[in-house]
Amino acid sequence: xxxxxxxxxxxxxxxxxxxxxxxxxxxxxxxxxxxxxxxxxxxxxxxxxxxxxxxxxxxxxxxxxxxxxxxxxxxxxxxxxxxxxxxxxxxxxxxxxxx
Numbered sequence: 001x002x003x004x005x006x007x008x009x010x011x012x013x014x015x016x017x018x019x020x021x022x023x024x025x026x027x028x029x030x031x032x033x034x035x036x037x038x039x040x041x042x043x044x045x046x047x048x049x050x051x052x053x054x055x056x057x058x059x060x061x062x063x064x065x066x067x068x069x070x071x072x073x074x075x076x077x078x079x080x081x082x083x084x085x086x087x088x089x090x091x092x093x094x095x096x097x098x099x
Contacts, residue, residue, distance in 0.1 A: 001036070002056045003091045009049050009084035018050070018081050025074050029054075032070065034061025048083065059090065 010018050022040055030038045037055035056062040065071055 001093060002059050002062055003093055004052070004054045004056060004062055005089045005091065006052045007049065007087040008052070008078070008082065009046075009086075010081050011083040012048050014081035015048060018078060021074065021077050025070070028070055029065075029074075032065050032068070034058065034064065062090070 008018070019040075026038060026040075029035060034057040035054060036057060037053075039053045041051040041053065043049035043051070056065070
């Protein structure tokens with residue numbers, strides 16, 4: 001399993017456009033082959049900063065998504081809205097601690 005964390009910063013006037021586009025596409029992303037989990041977070045202090053958090057069965061599944069028409073369409077609509085360069089990390093879960 002691969003976890004993908006992406007940090008996205010938007011121009012304040014484009015936050016609603018981004019969130020509407022996310023809501024429009026979230027089921028298609030989540031249902032994409034290999035996607036096991038998807039969440040969207042908003043920074044508590046900087047309301048223009050968001051994070052996507054997703055689980056992928058493998059790096060190959062993530063790469064297949066990143067090469068897909070779906071991703072290309074979403075990225076084309078999202079890229080002009082940024083006010084900072086996006087950052088992304090692919091990480092492996094080492095441990096989960098729960099009560």
